Amino acid sequence: MFERFTSAARAVVKGAVAHAERSGSGTVTEEHLLLSLLDREGTPAAAALARLGVSARREQVAAGLADAARRAGLTRADAEALAGLGIDVTEIVARVEAVHGAGALRADRRGRPRRSGHRPFTTEAKAVLERSLRVALGRGDRHIGDEHLLLALAARPGPVADVLTEHGADYAALDRALGASDGPPGAVA
Structure with missing residues (x-):
């Protein structure tokens, strides 16, 4: 599968690893993939994110991802469902962090890099990489580009898709913005 990755898609994966290293995470997550996509310029995904204004709100996106990570990856819908049962996720997170320290529930802190540094x-990040192949095939593309990684992130229910949706970049909007990148500059479908 990786032989089909364009240089831009490979750069996203390498950038995700770099984000994981800088944050001290033991694993590479979907969040790292999105942050890496937001670092790119001059690629189809970067153009789509810019068209939707997501690139300009990078800090808010990063804050939304960090907030979701603090909730151990629970989506806002999960938190609202639990609130309906009388469970206040914010209060639980605050109590756990008071005892065990900030970020104690972060899912990306669970793993540790292997001795090789790898x-x-x-599992979720691997699923995004696999789904990017299905997205590419569904669009009739013979390669896997950063646009396919972005669509795969938006298609997979979870905190990353929630954050993208909060910023107006759900799957349908991204698909339209990517279609617009095939047309004249400034055109939006």
């Missing part, structure tokens, strides 16, 4: 990808 950081494994989480």
Whole structure:
């Protein structure tokens, strides 16, 4: 599968590993993939994110991802469902962090890099890479580009898709913005 990755898609994966290293994470997560996509310029995914204004709100996106990570990856919908049962996720997170320290529930802190220094990808991040192949095939593309990684992130329910949706970049909007990148500059479908 990786032989089909374009240089831009490979750069996203390498950038995700770098984000994991800088954050001290033992694993590479979906969040790292999105942050790496937001670092790119001059690629189809970068153009789509810019068209939707997500690139300009990078700090808010990163804060939303960090907030989701503090909740151990629970989506806002999960937190609202638990609130309906009388469970206040914010209060639980605060109590756990008071006892065990800030970020104690972060899912990306669970793994540790191997002695080789290699950081494994989480099951969810691997699923995004696999889904990017299905997205590419569904679009009739013979390669896997950073646009396919972005669509795969938006298609997979979870905190990353939630954060993208909060910023107006759900799967349909991204698909339209990517279609617009094939047309004249400034055109939006």
